[in-house]
Every structure is written in C-alpha cells, then in structure tokens.
Amino acid sequence: MSKRILIVDDENYIRLLLHRTLEELELEGVEIHFAEDGVVGLEKARALRPELMLLDVMMPRMDGLQVCRAVRRDPDLVGTHVVILTAKGQAPDLAPDEAPHEYLTKPFDPDQIIARAAEVLGIDLDFEI
Amino acid sequence: MTDGPAPARGGGLFRALYLLLGVYALLVPAATALIAWLGVQGVVSPWVGLAALGAPLLLLTTATVLFARRRVARPLTELLRRIEAIARGELEGTLAIERRDEIGRLNRALNELAAYLVVAREARVDRRFLQRVIDAMPEALVVLDARGVIELHNRHFATLLGLDGSLTGVHVDSLVRNQPPGWATRVVRTAGVDNVEVDFGTADGPAITLLTSSAHLQAEDADAERTVLVARDTSAVAGLMNQLRQANAGLEESRQFFQNLFDAMEDPITVLAPDGEVMQANRAARAVFGRDVVGRRCYRAFRMRDSVCDGCPALQTYASRKSVSVEHRVFGNAITRISTYPLLGKNGEVRAIINHKRDVTKERQLEDLKANFLAAVSHELRTPLTSLKGFNKLNLRRLVRFVQPALEAAPHKVRVAFGKVLEDMQVMDSEAERLGRLVNDVLDLSKLEAGKLTLTMGEVDAGALVQGGIVATAALWRDKGLRVEAQVPEGCPPGWGDADRLSQVLVNLFSNAIKFTAEGRITAEVRVHEDVLRFTVRDTGKGIAPDDLGGVFEKFRQADGEGGAQIMKGTGLGLPICKELIRLHEGRIWVESTLGEGSAFHFTIPRADVLDDLERSIRAGPSITGL
Known part of the structure; x- marks a missing residue:
C-alpha cells in the first residue's frame, strides 16, 4: 500500500508550493492529499491515516493545534507523523502527548521539507538535493 | 550721737565768761568804793588807790584775753580750717577736741557731718554705678514706686521713647498707649505682667511696642514696695518674625501648589507608611477609596481585605527599595496597574511608598x-x-x-x-x-515594547551561552576566515535570565561583529562583577564613528557591512531588540568603539547567586495576576 502525505493549509498557493516541493515523492509512489481547513483535515486524516501530516496553524473553523491534538489523541492515528508549519515564535506550549512531532518554521526551505518528508517516510531519494 | 548736748543748756565756755563778768561786776564797784573811802580818809594817796584798783583789773583783763585766746579763738580757727577742708571734699581726719563746751560740740557736730558726707558720697558712687549698670542694659528698665510713678529708669528707656532727659517722677500711665487706664496701678498692685506687648510713648512722641515684664520688690511698708519693669524692643524680633511669616507663607503656597498638583492627578495616588497605613491621598484616591481613606490600612482601604494581599507591590518596594508594577485583572476585563515607588530617607531607608493606581484597560x-x-x-x-x-x-x-x-x-x-x-x-x-x-x-x-514578551527566568550558564553563540554563527565567521575566542572565567557563577533570549542577544552581537570585521578576530568575554555578569563581544572591525555611537541602539540604523555579499543584510532591528531584552533583564547594554580599531559591545545580567527569592520574583518582570 502506498504511503500518504496529507497537507492541511487554507492557502491555495502554500498547498501548491508544498505539492510542487514534494511532487518528486509521487514518483516514488507517495500519495499527496490536501485539505483546505482543519475540519476537512481531521476528517481526511481519519479516513486516510497518512504517514505524514503537514499542518498550518492559523486556519478557519479549526486551527492546526486543535487538529494536532485530535490526531495525537486518536489511537488509530498513532502512525501519523505530525509536522506543524509555524512562523517563528508561534510555537505554543503543548503537553508532550498533544504536541506535534516537530515544527518547521515558515518561510520554509523546500529542500529541507522534502528531505524531512523522505526521511519520515523512509524513502531514499536518488537525486541530489 | 550718744552724748549730744541739749542746746537749751548753756555750755561751759559761756559759764566761765559769765563768771568772769560777775567777778568784774562785783570787784569793780567794790574796789572803786574802797579806794574812794581810803582816799577820803587819807589813808592812801589817790595814785596808790588808783594803782591798787588798776593793777588787779589789768591782771584780770589780761587773764581774760589769754583765756579767750586759748580756749576760743584757736579752736575756732581749727574748726574753720576743717570746715574749709570739708567744703573741698576732704572728709577724712578729725580734730581732737575733747571738750564738753560749745567748741567741743561744734567739733563733734562737724565730725558727724563729715562722716555723714562720707556715707553720702559712697552712696552717690553706688548709685552712679547702678545707673551705669542699668544704662548698659540692652533692655529698658524702669523702677516704679508704689503709685506707679517712675522712680528710676535707664537711658535705654528714654532713648526708645525718643527722649534725652529724665522721666523720673512721671506717672507711667501717661506713657502707656494701648492699655486700659490704670494699667500701671494694676501692674504695681497685682500680679504684674509677663511678656506683654505694651506701646510706650510720650504724648507728642512716637509710640514703640515693648515686650514688657514686671518684677515686684517686696517691702514691709507697702509704700516702700517697688515694681521693676523690664521691656524689650521687639521691632528687630518683629522683623525676623515677619521674615518667618513670609517664609511660612511661601512654604504654605508651595505646599498648596503641590497639593493642587497632587489633587489634579487623574489617577488615584496615595502615600503609604511602611506598615501600609495610608498617610496621604489625592482627590482621585479619596473619590475611589472613600474620604476616610487616610489612616486606614491599604489592603482594607483598597481591596477590602483583612490582611496583606499576595504579591503586595508596596511590600516588594519596601524590601527592594525599587519601584514595582503589578497588574490586576478586576471585574471582568478591566485591568488595573498598581505602581509603587520608594520615598527614601537620608540613610537610604524607605520612609514611605507612593502608590499609583491606574486603569490600564484601554492601554492593554x-x-x-x-x-x-x-x-x-x-x-x-x-x-x-x-x-x-x-x-x-x-x-x-x-x-x-x-x-x-x-x-x-x-x-x-x-x-x-x-x-x-x-x-x-x-x-x-x-x-x-x-x-x-x-x-x-x-x-x-512590538511584543517587547508592549511588554507582551514574558521572559522565562532561570539560572543560565554564561559559558554555554557564549559557546552557543559561537556555534550558531560558525557559518558566518568561518566564511570570512575570522578567529573566534571565548574567555569565560573558571567557576563563573550562573546568571539570572532567559537562556533563549540571552542567546538571541549573543547571536545578534556575534553576527554584528562578524558583519563589520573584514579580518582579525572576535573575542567573547565574561567577567564576574559584584552583582552582575558582564558579557563583552569585541571585534577588530572597522569600528564606529563617535557621532554614530549614540544611535546604534536605535531602530533601523544600520551601517554597511564589511566583506561583500556573502553577509546577509540586517534588518536594523537587531540592536534595538537586544537593548529591550537586556532592559527586561534589568541589565545594561552599551558599546565602546575606536574607529578603525574595532568595537566592544557589553551587556550585564544579574548574578543568580546574589539574588534572594524576592528579588528573583521581582526580576521576573511585570506580571498579570487575576483575582
């Protein structure tokens, strides 16, 4: 079964940027899914059980921290590695069992994102970054 | 005068003369008759008879003259000389005439007179001395007799009244202006006066106010009692009093000014005693806390509590002698800020605490x-x-x-x-x-300036901070081929601060140093001072011109870096952020530089090992406490 990445961000271009950044992983059979707010993001997370979830913080309806908390508490989603994409200084204090596995600071470096994603998914990229 | 002769009795001298005259009166007719009878009888010739008659007469007369000369004329001459001497003031010495007759009495009377004159002269000398003494007094002195008539006064009294002459014999009531009639009589007869302002003046002269006191000289005979008035010219004192009054009025005016200023403040301001008693309250404070707020305890008056509030800023100020600010969230969304400032005494002790309450809801x-x-x-x-x-x-x-x-x-x-x-x-x-x-x-x-950034205070390792800064900027200094050295003393005590924020400051200072240094080295030092740790980042860069030194901590001030494009351009906010962060640590940040030789940026943070718990809590920064 192919590996899945879920990108949750209300900004079109950020979703597009992340897609473009990670699209090379699609060549390795990785599925990339999208959600445009927290509520849809959580639904899709539960439905898809992605290996990697990239979460924006400020989103309508349900913000990234709430989504993160819900995902981390969901026993079905223990296999999901949650990355919160945050601006500098926005990292809130969360309890260890509610916190994301890691934070990546915006504006992010595409090379860094794909490198981390490949690492999390256990994929060896055969090209030089 | 024990044996003074009564004038009616005749003296011995006259008695002797009367005796001689009597002898004459008897002898002369008897002798004349005897001679006449003998002549008639022809017993003796008339010449012999005449001679017989004349010889005793001649003898008697000679005896009388000799007697008068010896007993009367010579003593009289001596007495006369003595009288002349007395007249010249030579009172000493007496005549030794021990006689009971008139001459003797005259001599005794003369001696008594001389003795009396001696006493009188001495009395006159005493009185002159006394007059000189009282004339020398800087106060006016007047002696009144039992009726209130001036018996004696010193010159000063007359001078004060504008007179040269004597006022002796004048009734003092005629010189008193501002007292009811009969004043002197009352002073003389009854209790007298003690420091009473009395206006003295002659009818046609100016009046002068004298601060007058009296003393009573008792005597057995009521008529012999005397009253002494001592009076002081108070115009000089009055001048001083006037100055004092003016100074007082000035003080009162300035007090009123500051009271008005105090009352004009929109915010409630109170002055607290160290025990929390409200000593003063401005109008706003009286309006908010009640008109009877002065005298009450602050916690009762301000917050209706029975004991000292948790985190009482006044207590913190009292203990630390520093101003403290605390914010309370009260009644929903309202936020009140209490700022306390110490009022220090001469020895640096906290004498009182100014308590300033401000509604900062809108600001917040x-x-x-x-x-x-x-x-x-x-x-x-x-x-x-x-x-x-x-x-x-x-x-x-x-x-x-x-x-x-x-x-x-x-x-x-x-x-x-x-x-x-x-x-x-x-x-x-x-x-x-x-x-x-x-x-x-x-x-x-903007967070720093709004006080929104809360530091996470704790003990920080100075060496680790410096090493962290060096590592974080390694790419930059390696790129430029600069050497970096750290000098941290062994056993350096921990600092008190927010490790992340201090690291931000150090990285900033390192980046700056690297940016402006083309070659040479960057040195980071930590020095241990009495209360603080001092960090220094020194470079061998191009330095800062003296004119620009003052502005380096201002926003959006930046100079061009050294060494080309590989160094990122700054934002112009790095040093202002450092300054704010160090300020939050109650530290100091400053720069020294010599153009062409390099710059040294220094900052201080408190030493953790010298702070007590209270200071640690105060230095944790402004806090918001909910109710």
Missing part, C-alpha cells in the same frame, strides 16, 4: 489590538512571502537541475542570460529571506 486593549494586528499582518505577510521564497527556490532548483544541462549546447548569449537569471533569482531569495527576518523582528520588537 490597544496593545492587544496592536499585537493582534501585527500578528495578523505578519501572518498575512508571511504567507505570500513563503510562496514567493518557496516557488523561487523551486524554480532555481528546476533551472539548475533540468534547464542548465540542456543549455550546454546553446549559444553563448543564451547561457550568459541564463547565468544572470540564476544570479537575480538568488538575490530574490536572499531579499525574501531578509523580508522574512524583518517581519519576525518587527513582531518581536
């Missing part, structure tokens, strides 16, 4: 608004920035990976243009990066 709302606005703006800025930077980077990678190899066979012109595209896109990348940092710095600084 505005700050929240600003912070939210800035957060929103920065988010809104960051999102497109992320896209710009991200897509630019993706494109760069695509160009390098896919297009560049395909262009190897392309014409020279195309390859040159392609190279320029890559260069320009690199510039776009670094500028987008800078814009990102600028957004972050603006957000940081």
Whole structure:
C-alpha cells in the first residue's frame, strides 16, 4: 500500500508550493492529499491515516493545534507523523502527548521539507538535493 | 550721737565768761568804793588807790584775753580750717577736741557731718554705678514706686521713647498707649505682667511696642514696695518674625501648589507608611477609596481585605527599595496597574511608598489590538512571502537541475542570460529571506515594547551561552576566515535570565561583529562583577564613528557591512531588540568603539547567586495576576 502525505493549509498557493516541493515523492509512489481547513483535515486524516501530516496553524473553523491534538489523541492515528508549519515564535506550549512531532518554521526551505518528508517516510531519494 | 548736748543748756565756755563778768561786776564797784573811802580818809594817796584798783583789773583783763585766746579763738580757727577742708571734699581726719563746751560740740557736730558726707558720697558712687549698670542694659528698665510713678529708669528707656532727659517722677500711665487706664496701678498692685506687648510713648512722641515684664520688690511698708519693669524692643524680633511669616507663607503656597498638583492627578495616588497605613491621598484616591481613606490600612482601604494581599507591590518596594508594577485583572476585563515607588530617607531607608493606581484597560486593549494586528499582518505577510521564497527556490532548483544541462549546447548569449537569471533569482531569495527576518523582528520588537514578551527566568550558564553563540554563527565567521575566542572565567557563577533570549542577544552581537570585521578576530568575554555578569563581544572591525555611537541602539540604523555579499543584510532591528531584552533583564547594554580599531559591545545580567527569592520574583518582570 502506498504511503500518504496529507497537507492541511487554507492557502491555495502554500498547498501548491508544498505539492510542487514534494511532487518528486509521487514518483516514488507517495500519495499527496490536501485539505483546505482543519475540519476537512481531521476528517481526511481519519479516513486516510497518512504517514505524514503537514499542518498550518492559523486556519478557519479549526486551527492546526486543535487538529494536532485530535490526531495525537486518536489511537488509530498513532502512525501519523505530525509536522506543524509555524512562523517563528508561534510555537505554543503543548503537553508532550498533544504536541506535534516537530515544527518547521515558515518561510520554509523546500529542500529541507522534502528531505524531512523522505526521511519520515523512509524513502531514499536518488537525486541530489 | 550718744552724748549730744541739749542746746537749751548753756555750755561751759559761756559759764566761765559769765563768771568772769560777775567777778568784774562785783570787784569793780567794790574796789572803786574802797579806794574812794581810803582816799577820803587819807589813808592812801589817790595814785596808790588808783594803782591798787588798776593793777588787779589789768591782771584780770589780761587773764581774760589769754583765756579767750586759748580756749576760743584757736579752736575756732581749727574748726574753720576743717570746715574749709570739708567744703573741698576732704572728709577724712578729725580734730581732737575733747571738750564738753560749745567748741567741743561744734567739733563733734562737724565730725558727724563729715562722716555723714562720707556715707553720702559712697552712696552717690553706688548709685552712679547702678545707673551705669542699668544704662548698659540692652533692655529698658524702669523702677516704679508704689503709685506707679517712675522712680528710676535707664537711658535705654528714654532713648526708645525718643527722649534725652529724665522721666523720673512721671506717672507711667501717661506713657502707656494701648492699655486700659490704670494699667500701671494694676501692674504695681497685682500680679504684674509677663511678656506683654505694651506701646510706650510720650504724648507728642512716637509710640514703640515693648515686650514688657514686671518684677515686684517686696517691702514691709507697702509704700516702700517697688515694681521693676523690664521691656524689650521687639521691632528687630518683629522683623525676623515677619521674615518667618513670609517664609511660612511661601512654604504654605508651595505646599498648596503641590497639593493642587497632587489633587489634579487623574489617577488615584496615595502615600503609604511602611506598615501600609495610608498617610496621604489625592482627590482621585479619596473619590475611589472613600474620604476616610487616610489612616486606614491599604489592603482594607483598597481591596477590602483583612490582611496583606499576595504579591503586595508596596511590600516588594519596601524590601527592594525599587519601584514595582503589578497588574490586576478586576471585574471582568478591566485591568488595573498598581505602581509603587520608594520615598527614601537620608540613610537610604524607605520612609514611605507612593502608590499609583491606574486603569490600564484601554492601554492593554490597544496593545492587544496592536499585537493582534501585527500578528495578523505578519501572518498575512508571511504567507505570500513563503510562496514567493518557496516557488523561487523551486524554480532555481528546476533551472539548475533540468534547464542548465540542456543549455550546454546553446549559444553563448543564451547561457550568459541564463547565468544572470540564476544570479537575480538568488538575490530574490536572499531579499525574501531578509523580508522574512524583518517581519519576525518587527513582531518581536512590538511584543517587547508592549511588554507582551514574558521572559522565562532561570539560572543560565554564561559559558554555554557564549559557546552557543559561537556555534550558531560558525557559518558566518568561518566564511570570512575570522578567529573566534571565548574567555569565560573558571567557576563563573550562573546568571539570572532567559537562556533563549540571552542567546538571541549573543547571536545578534556575534553576527554584528562578524558583519563589520573584514579580518582579525572576535573575542567573547565574561567577567564576574559584584552583582552582575558582564558579557563583552569585541571585534577588530572597522569600528564606529563617535557621532554614530549614540544611535546604534536605535531602530533601523544600520551601517554597511564589511566583506561583500556573502553577509546577509540586517534588518536594523537587531540592536534595538537586544537593548529591550537586556532592559527586561534589568541589565545594561552599551558599546565602546575606536574607529578603525574595532568595537566592544557589553551587556550585564544579574548574578543568580546574589539574588534572594524576592528579588528573583521581582526580576521576573511585570506580571498579570487575576483575582
């Protein structure tokens, strides 16, 4: 079964940027899914059980921290590695069992994102970054 | 005068004379008759008879003259001389005439007179001395007899009244102006006066106010009693009093001015005693806490509590002798800030505490608004920035990976243009990066300035901080070939601060030092002072001109770096952020520089090992406590 990445961000271009950044992983059979707010993001997370979830913080309806908390508490989603994409200084204090596995600071470096994603998914990229 | 002769009795001298005259009166007719009878009888010749008669008479007369000369004329001459001597004032010496007759009495009377004159002269000398003494007194002195008539006074009294002559014999009531009639009589007869202001003056002269006291001289005979008045001219004192009154009025005016100023303050301001008793309250404080607020305990008056409030800022100020600010969230969303300031005494002790209450709800709302606005703006800025930077980077990678190899066979012109595209896109990348940092710095600084940034205080390891800064900037200094040294003393005590924020400061100072240093080295030092740790980042760079030194901590001031394009341009907010962060640590930050030789940036933070718990809690910064 192919590996899945879920990108949750209300900004079109950020979703597009992340897609473009990670699209090379699609060549390795990785599925990339999208959600445009927290509520849809959580639904899709539960439905898809992605290996990697990239979460924006400020989103309508349900913000990234709430989504993160819900995902981390969901026993079905223990296999999901949650990355919160945050601006500098926005990292809130969360309890260890509610916190994301890691934070990546915006504006992010595409090379860094794909490198981390490949690492999390256990994929060896055969090209030089 | 024990044996003074009664004048009616005749003296011995006259008695002797009367005796002689009597003898004459008897002898002369008897002798005349005898001679006449003898002559008639012819017993004796008339010549013999005459001779017989004349011889005793001659003898008697001679005896009388001799007697008078010896007993009367000579003593009289002596007495006369003595009288003349007495008249000349030669009172000493007496005549030794021990006689009971008139001459003797005259002599005794003369001696008594001389003795009396001696006494009188001595009395006159005493009185003159006394007069000189009382004339020398700086106060007026008047002696009144039992009726209130001036018996004696000193010159000063007359001078004060503008007179040269004597006032002796004048009734003192005629000289008194501002007292009811019969004043002197009452003073003389009854209790007298003690420091009473009495206006003295002659009928036609000016009056003068004298501070008058009296003393009574008792005597057995009521008529012999005397009253002494001592009076002082108070006009000199009155001048002083007047000055004092003016000074007092000035003081009162200034007190009133400051009271008005105090009352004009819109915020409730109180002055507290060290035990929390409200000593003074301005109008606003009386309006808020009640008119009877003065005298009550602060916790009762201000917050209706029975004991000292938790985190009482006045107590903190009392203990630390520093101003303290505490904010309370009261009644829903209202926020009150209590600021306390110490009023120090001469020895540096806290004599009182000024307590300033301010409703900062609106300020906080505005700050929240600003912070939210800035957060929103920065988010809104960051999102497109992320896209710009991200897509630019993706494109760069695509160009390098896919297009560049395909262009190897392309014409020279195309390859040159392609190279320029890559260069320009690199510039776009670094500028987008800078814009990102600028957004972050603006957000940081606005948080700092709004007091929204709370430090997480704790003990910090100075050595680790310095090493962290060196490691974090390694790419920069290695790139420029600079040497970096750290000098941290062994056993350096821990500092008190927020490790992340202090690290931010050090990284900033290192980046700056590297940026402005083309060659040489960067030195980081830590020195241990009595209360603080001093960090220094020293470079061998181009230095700062004296005129620019003052402005380096201002916003958006930046100079051009040294060493080309590989160094990122700054945001102009790095040092202002450092300054704010160090200020929050109650430290100091400053710079020393010599143009062409380098700069040294210093900052201090408290030593953790010298702070007690209270100071640690105060230095944790302004806090908001809920009710």
